[in-house]
Amino acid sequence: MEMKRIFSTRRLVFLSILVALGAVLHVVEGMFPIPLPLPGVKLGLANIVTLFAICLYGLRGGVAVATARVLLGSLIGGIFLSPGFLLALSGAILSTLVMAWLFKHTSCFSVIGISMAGAVTHNMGQLLAASLILRSSAVFYYLPVLLLAAIPTGLITGYILRSLLDRLEKTGQLRIMKME
Amino acid sequence: MMEKKGRYLPPLLLALLVVAVVTAPLYLHREKEYKSDRFLMDTLVSIRACGRDEEKLKEAVTEAYAEMQRIADLSDRFPAPGSAAYKASDVCRINENAGIAPVRVHREIIEMLLLAKRYHALGKGAFDVTIGPVMDLWGFAGDRPKVPPQGKLAEALSLVDSRKLIVDEQKQSAFLERRGMKLDLGAVAKGYATERAARVLKSRGVASALIDAGGNIRVIGKNAGKRPWRIGIKDPRKSDGIIAILSLMDGSAVTSGDYYRYFETGGRRYNHIIDPRTGYPAAGNMSVTVMAENAGVADCLSTLFFVLGAEESMELAGKSGGADIFLVTADRRILHTPSLKGSVEVRSGEDYRHDQGR
Amino acid sequence: MTRGDKFLAAAILLTAILAIAFPRLHSSLFPVATSSARAVIKAQGKIVREVVLSDSGGRSTLVVNGRAGPSTIEVEGKRIRMKEANCPDKICVRQGWIEKPGDSIACIPGEIIVRIEGAAPLDAVTR
Numbered sequence: 001m002e003m004k005r006i007f008s009t010r011r012l013v014f015l016s017i018l019v020a021l022g023a024v025l026h027v028v029e030g031m032f033p034i035p036l037p038l039p040g041v042k043l044g045l046a047n048i049v050t051l052f053a054i055c056l057y058g059l060r061g062g063v064a065v066a067t068a069r070v071l072l073g074s075l076i077g078g079i080f081l082s083p084g085f086l087l088a089l090s091g092a093i094l095s096t097l098v099m100a101w102l103f104k105h106t107s108c109f110s111v112i113g114i115s116m117a118g119a120v121t122h123n124m125g126q127l128l129a130a131s132l133i134l135r136s137s138a139v140f141y142y143l144p145v146l147l148l149a150a151i152p153t154g155l156i157t158g159y160i161l162r163s164l165l166d167r168l169e170k171t172g173q174l175r176i177m178k179m180e
Numbered sequence: 181m182m183e184k185k186g187r188y189l190p191p192l193l194l195a196l197l198v199v200a201v202v203t204a205p206l207y208l209h210r211e212k213e214y215k216s217d218r219f220l221m222d223t224l225v226s227i228r229a230c231g232r233d234e235e236k237l238k239e240a241v242t243e244a245y246a247e248m249q250r251i252a253d254l255s256d257r258f259p260a261p262g263s264a265a266y267k268a269s270d271v272c273r274i275n276e277n278a279g280i281a282p283v284r285v286h287r288e289i290i291e292m293l294l295l296a297k298r299y300h301a302l303g304k305g306a307f308d309v310t311i312g313p314v315m316d317l318w319g320f321a322g323d324r325p326k327v328p329p330q331g332k333l334a335e336a337l338s339l340v341d342s343r344k345l346i347v348d349e350q351k352q353s354a355f356l357e358r359r360g361m362k363l364d365l366g367a368v369a370k371g372y373a374t375e376r377a378a379r380v381l382k383s384r385g386v387a388s389a390l391i392d393a394g395g396n397i398r399v400i401g402k403n404a405g406k407r408p409w410r411i412g413i414k415d416p417r418k419s420d421g422i423i424a425i426l427s428l429m430d431g432s433a434v435t436s437g438d439y440y441r442y443f444e445t446g447g448r449r450y451n452h453i454i455d456p457r458t459g460y461p462a463a464g465n466m467s468v469t470v471m472a473e474n475a476g477v478a479d480c481l482s483t484l485f486f487v488l489g490a491e492e493s494m495e496l497a498g499k500s501g502g503a504d505i506f507l508v509t510a511d512r513r514i515l516h517t518p519s520l521k522g523s524v525e526v527r528s529g530e531d532y533r534h535d536q537g538r
Numbered sequence: 539m540t541r542g543d544k545f546l547a548a549a550i551l552l553t554a555i556l557a558i559a560f561p562r563l564h565s566s567l568f569p570v571a572t573s574s575a576r577a578v579i580k581a582q583g584k585i586v587r588e589v590v591l592s593d594s595g596g597r598s599t600l601v602v603n604g605r606a607g608p609s610t611i612e613v614e615g616k617r618i619r620m621k622e623a624n625c626p627d628k629i630c631v632r633q634g635w636i637e638k639p640g641d642s643i644a645c646i647p648g649e650i651i652v653r654i655e656g657a658a659p660l661d662a663v664t665r
Contacts (some may be wrong), residue, residue, distance in 0.1 A: 036584070040622075040657070066623045108540060108542030109542040109543055109546065110539060110542070110543055111539060112539050112540075112543050113539070113540065113542055113543030113546045116543070116546055116547060116550065119548060120550055143554075143557045144554045144555070144557040144558040145554075147550055147551075147553055147554035147557065148551070148554045150550060151547055151550055151551060154547075155547075158543075226662075228661075279636050312635070390661055390662055392662045395663070395664050395665035397662050397664045403661060406585060407578070407585060407588060408588055409661045409662070410660050410661050411660065411661060411662050411663065412660040412662070412663040412664070413663070413664055413665075414664065415644055422660070422663065425590075425660065426664075427576075427588055427590065433664040434664065435664045435665050440665065460639040461607060469664055519597075521596065521598060522589055522590070522598055522600070522613075523590065524588040524590070525576075525592050525595075526592070526594055528594075534594060
């Protein structure tokens with residue numbers, strides 16, 4: 001029986017590179033001290049990679065990269081299946097879905113805006129998971145801090161992605177990466 | 181392309197600045213907790229200290245442990261004669277010189293002995309740190325405790341009398357009048373050491389801490405400076421059950437129970453808390469928890485009240501300078517002093533009867 | 539940056555500010571199940587008392603000093619109420635008994651807040 005491939009080999013290769021990048025970012029951003037007593041709450045830098053995947057390969061690509069990089073990153077960081085892992089996964093999935101929807105269905109936001117939205121929903125997803133794990137709504141106490149942090153981090157990742165996309169477009173790499 | 185690049189840089193830097201400015205003070209000034217465990221005095225001692233300066237907390241806690249170790253070394257009566265630990269122990273020297281001559285000891289030992297004598301008088305003999313000879317007969321310190329023969333017990337009991345423990349505060353000396361008398365500070369040393377540790381922490385500026393010395397709890401201030409510490413009282417018959425929760429602030433909670441060290445033979449349970457008046461284990465209660473500001477006092481009182489029994493203890497509680505009691509009797513009744521009402525949450529369930537209306 | 543982006547940034551900022559200003563919104567959106575609760579009493583911003591609320595608690599009263607003078611709080615088992623207060627309109631007194639976690643009584647002139655919180659884990663066990 002012939003199985004239809006979701007991704008071509010070429011895409012698979014590029015996606016894998018993105019996953020590796022994302023995993024590294026996932027681990028690196030885990031080393032940033034966050035002033036909150038919640039394990040695994042992160043800045044969401046790895047969103048760059050997820051959004052990148054969405055820009056090139058749509059929702060499927062985004063979800064694939066997001067899940068894979070959380071899994072890989074957690075295995076590397078040694079927090080696989082810990083509460084921190086669940087938080088990261090919730091944040092990543094939620095933000096991927098939101099960013100993908102925004103990317104496809106809205107035209108008023110640039111990559112920067114979508115990145116900010118991604119950062120916000122990433123944090124919200126983490127808080128949501130934390131509140132379920134701890135069975136306490138007290139975690140939402142940190143919502144304002146995370147929201148405020150999401151603006152600059154979203155901006156940063158957005159700008160980084162924007163300039164990355166521009167460069168790749170200029171050199172023609174982007175077209176190659178988008179190919180089947 | 182070059183101009184485009186220039187456009188990104190300022191906002192990028194600005195955003196980075198915002199992140200740094202927002203997170204840095206939050207991070208530096210967050211309430212931190214320093215937790216540490218040490219094996220001391222034959223048990224696990226855990227200290228949790230909250231504050232903003234982690235280094236300071238660490239130093240204070242280390243000093244607190246050192247103080248506890250010092251008290252432990254001074255009051256240990258079990259090291260082998262001739263060993264360094266034996267020579268360092270004041271209690272060993274006192275015991276060695278029983279019936280011979282007074283011994284000059286450290287101030288802390290004097291304080292412990294004075295505490296012991298005070299509660300010996302208050303309890304009319306139901307609390308006695310000269311219980312050493314009787315404890316040795318029962319063998320609770322070793323692996324094979326057993327019921328001692330009546331004759332030997334009576335002999336050993338004749339050596340138990342805190343009135344024959346002479347403490348001279350001026351000269352800082354202690355003397356056991358009769359040969360063969362032995363001090364055993366087991367009922368006061370841990371609590372006293374815990375209290376000293378708490379004083380060390382306080383003197384180092386720690387305003388919020390919890391010391392758990394094998395079940396002897398001493399708290400300073402509130403949890404993270406915000407709410408009272410929640411201390412559970414262990415169910416005397418269920419290994420992981422809690423029968424009550426206390427709200428504790430700046431005080432201590434010490435429990436004496438019959439489930440901690442005991443042996444069973446001939447269908448009876450013999451626990452390690454001996455009634456100094458009879459030479460046999462006190463049998464009226466399963467667990468007595470005393471709440472007092474001073475952990476040394478709480479330690480003495482918990483042992484005393486365990487021996488005395490419910491009614492007498494409740495009466496005496498008033499005379500012991502504001503101590504509170506939470507008691508579980510041998511026939512499964514739960515009683516506590518009325519002033520505990522607002523700060524204890526009883527979870528008696530079906531196994532115990534909560535005697536209210538006191 | 540597009541206009542949409544700027545708008546989004548402003549919206550997030552606004553939400554953050556609102557979240558700081560009204561923290562109680564979240565506790566009513568996410569009620570927590572409890573086995574036994576306690577009431578936290580705050581006067582002028584500081585926690586002055588914590589009362590355990592349980593069925594076997596019995597009846598007791600306590601006095602709290604607020605900005606407008608002393609107020610009397612009454613506890614009856616699992617319920618708690620503001621019995622008397624020194625404020626002019628006594629809205630807090632008329633509120634009556636509260637007993638569910640998340641419920642609260644506020645005396646605004648006196649700056650007293652009585653709020654019921656869920657059960658928290660133990661810090662240590664005495665044994």
